[in-house]
Amino acid sequence: xxxxxxxxxxxxxxxxxxxxxxxxxxxxxxxxxxxxxxxxxxxxxxxxxxxxxxxxxxxxxxxxxxxxxxxxxxxxxxxxxxxxxxxxxxxxxxxxxxxxxxxxxxxxxxxxxxxxxxxxxxxxxxxxxxxxxxxxxxxxxxxxxxxxxxxxxxxxxxxxxxxxxxxxxxxxxxxxxxxxxxxxxxxxxxxxxxxxxxxxxxxxxxxxxxxxxxxxxxxxxxxxxxxxxxxxxxxxxxxxxxxxxxxxxxxxxxxxxxxxxxxxxxxxxxxxxxxxxxxxxxxxxxxxxxxxxxxxxxxxxxxxxxxxxxxxxxxxxxxxxxxxxxxxxxxxxxxxxxxxxxxxxx
Amino acid sequence: xxxxxxxxxxxxxxxxxxxxxxxxxxxxxxxxxxxxxxxxxxxxxxxxxxxxxxxxxxxxxxxxxxxxxxxxxxxxxxxxxxxxxxxxxxxxxxxxxxxxxxxxxxxxxxxxxxxxxxxxxxxxxxxxxxxxxxxxxxxxxxxxxxxxxxxxxxxxxxxxxxxxxxxxxxxxxxxxxxxxxxxxxxxxxxxxxxxxxxxxxxxxxxxxxxxxxxxxxxxxxxxxxxxxxxxxxxxxxxxxxxxxxxxxxxxxxxxxxxxxxxxxxxxxxxxxxxxxxxxxxxxxxxxxxxxxxxxxxxxxxxxxxxxxxxxxxxxxxxxxxxxxxxxxxxx
Numbered sequence: 001x002x003x004x005x006x007x008x009x010x011x012x013x014x015x016x017x018x019x020x021x022x023x024x025x026x027x028x029x030x031x032x033x034x035x036x037x038x039x040x041x042x043x044x045x046x047x048x049x050x051x052x053x054x055x056x057x058x059x060x061x062x063x064x065x066x067x068x069x070x071x072x073x074x075x076x077x078x079x080x081x082x083x084x085x086x087x088x089x090x091x092x093x094x095x096x097x098x099x100x101x102x103x104x105x106x107x108x109x110x111x112x113x114x115x116x117x118x119x120x121x122x123x124x125x126x127x128x129x130x131x132x133x134x135x136x137x138x139x140x141x142x143x144x145x146x147x148x149x150x151x152x153x154x155x156x157x158x159x160x161x162x163x164x165x166x167x168x169x170x171x172x173x174x175x176x177x178x179x180x181x182x183x184x185x186x187x188x189x190x191x192x193x194x195x196x197x198x199x200x201x202x203x204x205x206x207x208x209x210x211x212x213x214x215x216x217x218x219x220x221x222x223x224x225x226x227x228x229x230x231x232x233x234x235x236x237x238x239x240x241x242x243x244x245x246x247x248x249x250x251x252x253x254x255x256x257x258x259x260x261x262x263x264x265x266x267x268x269x270x271x272x273x274x275x276x277x278x279x280x281x282x283x284x285x286x287x288x289x290x291x292x293x294x295x296x297x298x299x300x301x302x303x304x305x306x307x308x309x310x311x312x313x314x315x316x317x318x319x320x321x322x323x324x325x326x327x328x329x330x331x332x333x334x335x336x337x338x339x340x341x342x343x344x345x346x
Numbered sequence: 347x348x349x350x351x352x353x354x355x356x357x358x359x360x361x362x363x364x365x366x367x368x369x370x371x372x373x374x375x376x377x378x379x380x381x382x383x384x385x386x387x388x389x390x391x392x393x394x395x396x397x398x399x400x401x402x403x404x405x406x407x408x409x410x411x412x413x414x415x416x417x418x419x420x421x422x423x424x425x426x427x428x429x430x431x432x433x434x435x436x437x438x439x440x441x442x443x444x445x446x447x448x449x450x451x452x453x454x455x456x457x458x459x460x461x462x463x464x465x466x467x468x469x470x471x472x473x474x475x476x477x478x479x480x481x482x483x484x485x486x487x488x489x490x491x492x493x494x495x496x497x498x499x500x501x502x503x504x505x506x507x508x509x510x511x512x513x514x515x516x517x518x519x520x521x522x523x524x525x526x527x528x529x530x531x532x533x534x535x536x537x538x539x540x541x542x543x544x545x546x547x548x549x550x551x552x553x554x555x556x557x558x559x560x561x562x563x564x565x566x567x568x569x570x571x572x573x574x575x576x577x578x579x580x581x582x583x584x585x586x587x588x589x590x591x592x593x594x595x596x597x598x599x600x601x602x603x604x605x606x607x608x609x610x611x612x613x614x615x616x617x618x619x620x621x622x623x624x625x626x627x628x629x630x631x632x633x634x635x636x637x638x639x640x641x642x643x644x645x646x647x648x649x650x651x652x653x654x655x656x657x658x659x660x661x662x663x664x665x666x667x668x669x670x671x672x673x674x675x676x677x
Contacts (some may be wrong), residue, residue: 072424105457113423114456118447119351124413125448128428135376135402135426151565155443158413165408320458321450321493323516326592 003195005239006219007209009272015214018282025273025283026212026291028057031081032270034090035244035294037303038080038097042248048099049080050284055211055243059175060271061085062216063143063236066224072133074113074126074144076119076243078175082145086112090302095309101316102309109142119150123159124174130168130227141227143220145173149180151197152188160235164201169227171220172235175210177242182255195237203233210238211269214276243268314339347364352503357527360502361391361467364509365429367539370398372427375513376402376425379414379431379467388433389469389528399447411437414445415466419452422462422518428614435470435522436482440462449518450493470498471563471613472661473526478652481525483645484567488520489623490619491589495519496590497544501567504588507542512587515539531566547594549601549631553581556638557601559624561587561613564662568611571667577665582671590620598624599631606637607674613661616644638677641670 008015016024035054041047056078064073064085073079073086080093088110095103096114106112116122128143133140150156151174163170174194178185191197198205206228208215216238225236241264245252251262277283308336315336318329325333335342355363368375375398377384377392383406386393396404407414411432418428430440438445452460472481488496497503497512497519505523524531550565551572558568565586572582585601589592602608608628610621625640643662651657 005624043398070576074420089622101457104455105459108459113460118443120444121416121447124416124444127413128417128422129424130420131417132424132426135374135421136424155412155416157407159416161410162413162417189421298522320454320456322453322495323461324590327595328592 003193003205003207005207005209006215007212008061008214009209009276011213013214014276014280015218018280020217020280021214023275024061024217027061027065028081028084028213028270028273029291030044030189030295031057031061031084033292033299034080034084034093036180037299038094039244039248041094047094047097049247049249050097051080051247052244053078053081053242055241055264055269056175056177057081058175058216058273059210059238059240060145060284061304063145063171063211063220065175066217066220067141067143068224069111070131070138071111071141072141074122074129074142075112075115076122076145076147076150077115077117078113078147079145082114083115086110088112090299091305094303094306099307102326103314119151120146120155120159123155124162126170127139127159127163127166127168130163130170131166133169139169139228141169141171141224143171143173143224145175147180148174148178148185148194149183150190160201160203160233163233164203167230167232170233171223172233174235174237175240176237177240179256181246181250193237194236198235201231201235203235205237207237207239210240211267211272213269213273230289239244240269241267278317308339313337351537352526353537354532355502355535356501356529356532357459357505357523358391358529360506361523362393362395362505364506365392365395365536366398368429368510368513369395369403370565371539374425374427375403375420375429376426376431377431378407378417380407380409380433382406382431387431389525392431398428401508403557405576407501411441411600412444413451415494418464418466419444421459422464423452427513428464430464430466432468434480434482435468435484438468438484442487445488445494446491450491452519454493461516462518463516465509465521467521468602469528470522471524472511472657473563473675474652475654475657476525478510481515481650481657483612485522485590486614486618486620486623489620493517495544495592496522498522498524498562498590500524500562500586501531501587507540508544508588510539511544513543515544517543520560522529526563527566535652545589545592545594546598547588548586548588549597553583554605555580555582556607556609557583557585557605557670558609558611558667559598559601561583561590564611567662567664568667570664571671574664574668575671580671580675586616588617593627595627595631598627602628602632603635606635608636608640609643609667609670609674610640611643611662611667613645613649616642617647638674641674643667643670
């Protein structure tokens with residue numbers, strides 16, 4: 001059964017109140033601002049390898065804002081927009097992408113765990129985290145995310161099946177951006193929509209225009225609602241496109257055409273939402289300028305804070321391996337702390 | 347530590363009792379895996395626990411080991427104390443991505459925010475004519491994974507206290523149970539709740555001629571070899587490592603220094619096995635004391651043979667340990 005693609009934008013529909021719509025736009029514009037700054041910093045050698053999300057703001061922010069305060073996010077590695085909208089401070093995120101240990105401990109109040117680098121391993125873990133909430137009587141919902149390529153992994157199947165069997169309160173966000181680095185979706189699967197697979201697991205499957213913030217947000221809200229009521233998980237497929245390279249080390253011109261990129265640029269999720277707000281009289285050039293000014297100031301402040309993080313200590317290598325250091329870590333820790341090699345003090 | 351009242355239990359009963367006590371003591375403890383619920387586990391370790399604690403706390407999962415490990419990690423992340431069962435240690439392999447990429451890494455990559463207090467139990471090893479793939483000893487793979495602990499008990503009374511300590515531990519612990527000992531090992535086991543420390547090796551027998559070092563199912567083999575040697579007037583020391591990670595190097599090295607001769611016994615295949623790590627530690631920390639090469643008695647560099655008429659030749663027995671002993675004493 002082929003699902004229909006949920007879409008509101010470009011149809012003259014405006015299904016949200018002004019406040020919610022503006023909150024979506026601000027969070028998306030803020031994320032876009034971060035992404036552009038991060039790319040620049042990386043080119044200047046002030047950030048490590050970075051995975052940009054430009055073009056996927058609606059899919060990520062739409063889900064982030066649909067969650068309640070006590071809900072959890074279990075992200076993949078392209079989810080900086082999701083993390084920012086979830087409340088991860090910019091300086092922490094910058095330090096994360098600088099591969100600085102201070103950016104790898106997310107603050108206690110932020111209900112998100114570190115991004116996953118292996119593909120699809122987060123899926124069964126998200127299910128476990130969701131069930132922990134049920135056991136504790138805290139009724140939190142877990143939103144986890146994956147790309148179209150990731151759905152080929154075995155853990156995607158195992159995790160979705162577990163979630164369905166246990167009726168776990170999980171929102172599985174699939175950002176279908178058409179490519180797993182260079183490999184197109186047609187090489188990952190024969191089905192047209194990934195959400196069709198939901199039926200095979202016995203769960204809800206929904207496809208949305210992933211560049212339509214209204215569609216993502218509203219469908220995510222319904223999914224969170226269902227999950228919280230004990231009606232089980234949802235597979236939410238957001239059709240979107242990565243307007244940037246896979247990472248700062250990638251060259252997309254080797255696998256996709258300028259025409260294709262151009263066509264998607266015209267569907268830029270940030271611009272589409274802005275246009276809808278402007279048509280409603282909720283936004284304009286002046287408010288945009290003021291917002292950018294605000295974002296610039298915030299970013300400069302946060303960047304300065306990231307810059308002031310102390311250099312990592314060598315002995316941090318062997319810290320946090322166990323709650324209590326084992327004898328082998330202890331020996332290495334003592335050596336590293338004195339600027340020695342462990343071989344010198346054995 | 348040791349309670350006064352004891353009774354004789356086998357390994358299955360001792361582990362069952364530990365799980366029962368842990369479930370009763372801590373609401374956060376959950377026991378799950380394949381066939382652990384209604385059936386009570388293929389070895390009956392969890393028999394009756396679902397009835398007693400309900401389907402929310404003792405439950406069957408779909409047949410998917412990576413899913414089980416992922417579920418356990420997520421549950422621990424969320425503040426539970428999962429005790430997952432993998433039906434046979436040789437069935438851990440589908441879960442290796444969860445184990446190698448995540449299980450031992452979460453505390454480190456979250457700089458201490460996300461610790462995973464969980465236990466993965468799995469029966470391991472040969473000697474009872476199990477079908478193909480059911481007799482593997484993959485402890486070296488687990489020990490080669492940062493951030494996890496590996497415990498392999500050698501008797502019912504040790505298993506009970508070590509398992510309870512593993513469940514209390516703030517970090518992930520693999521708890522491997524020798525299939526051969528499940529019903530083969532019987533011992534006086536204290537009643538009630540008690541823990542035994544992880545990371546401590548034990549000297550089971552004193553002797554001056556040589557030091558036998560092993561763990562789990564090989565401990566009774568070493569003790570049998572020591573008994574045979576004693577009848578010939580040769581007293582050997584026997585060390586039960588019990589915890590492989592973190593390793594009690596102090597006890598290991600002092601035991602080797604005392605005799606100057608070391609034999610490492612393990613039933614996994616020889617190359618790259620945990621015995622190689624023991625031999626390396628001895629070479630690094632006690633070479634001045636050695637009067638003979640460190641010798642490994644281990645499985646052959648071949649898959650554990652599913653051929654029941656000859657499988658006993660793969661798994662080290664007292665005769666092979668004794669042969670190694672003659673060799674190091676002659677050196």
